[in-house]
Amino acid sequence: ALPRDLEGLRVVVSAGGTREPLDPVRYLGNRSSGKQGYALARTAAQRGADVTLVAAHTVALPDPTGVRLVHAGTAEQLRDAVHEASADADVVVMAAAVADFRPASKADHKIKKTDRDPDPVTLVRNPDILAELVAKRRDGQTIVGFAAETGDSGADVLDHARAKLKRKGCDLLVVNAVGEGKAFEVEENSGWLLSATGDERPITLGSKSQMATEVWDAIHTLRDR
Numbered sequence: 001a002l003p004r005d006l007e008g009l010r011v012v013v014s015a016g017g018t019r020e021p022l023d024p025v026r027y028l029g030n031r032s033s034g035k036q037g038y039a040l041a042r043t044a045a046q047r048g049a050d051v052t053l054v055a056a057h058t059v060a061l062p063d064p065t066g067v068r069l070v071h072a073g074t075a076e077q078l079r080d081a082v083h084e085a086s087a088d089a090d091v092v093v094m095a096a097a098v099a100d101f102r103p104a105s106k107a108d109h110k111i112k113k114t115d116r117d118p119d120p121v122t123l124v125r126n127p128d129i130l131a132e133l134v135a136k137r138r139d140g141q142t143i144v145g146f147a148a149e150t151g152d153s154g155a156d157v158l159d160h161a162r163a164k165l166k167r168k169g170c171d172l173l174v175v176n177a178v179g180e181g182k183a184f185e186v187e188e189n190s191g192w193l194l195s196a197t198g199d200e201r202p203i204t205l206g207s208k209s210q211m212a213t214e215v216w217d218a219i220h221t222l223r224d225r
C-alpha cells in the first residue's frame, strides 16, 4: 500500500489532448494518450488526496477510482473546467496537451469537397491556461507544468526547459524528452524535474506510474519546506 501522505490535499490534474474543431466531423488534435495524467491522478488518490481529473481526449483508459472526473474536449472547455476546479485547489498539475492554436471558426456543416482549391485554414491562438493559473495563483497553491521538448542532446532539452520554467512561472516543470517513439503513445517516460528554487533532477526511464510517484514526491517535498 502507498503512504497516505497526500491526505487533506485538494489537487487538480489535467490530462489528454484537446481537439479543436474545423467542422462537425473534423478537428486538429495531437498524439497525447492521457496515460501520464491519469497515472498522476490515480497515484494522488491512492496517497489520500482529493482529486479532480479534467480529461481531454485520451486512448481508452479506465476511470481512476476515487477521482472526480470532468470531461473537456477543446482547449476552451478545458480552460473553464480547470479554472473552476482550481479555485480552491492546493495543487494544480497541467499534464494535458493543450492545442496552442485553434481554427478561427468552426463550420456549421461538414466542409464540402469542391472543384476549386480548398480554403486555407486560419488559426488563432488559444489561451495559455498554465500562465493564467500562475497569474491568479492562490496563497500556498503549487502549480506544476509539463514540457515535451525535442532537442539534439540532453543539454538542449534542459536549456529549453529552464527557459520555459522561467517564462511560465510555475513551481515545478516536468520535462519529457519527446521524438522517436519517446513519451507519446508509449508506456514509459523519462525526463527531468526542474523546480523554481533551482533543483534539477533526472527522472530515470520507468513506467508512467513510477514517474507519477516521483512527481508527487517532489510536490510533497516542495510543500513541506
Ligand code: C5P
Pocket (backbone or CB within 6 Å): 075, 094, 095, 096, 097, 098, 099, 100, 126, 127, 128, 129, 130, 131, 144, 145, 146, 147, 148
Ligand atoms: O509552452 P508549452 O505548450 O510547451 O507548455 C506546456 C505546458 O503548458 C503544459 O503544462 C500544458 O498543459 C500547458 N499549456 C496550457 N495551455 C496552453 C498550452 C500549454 O496550459 N494553451
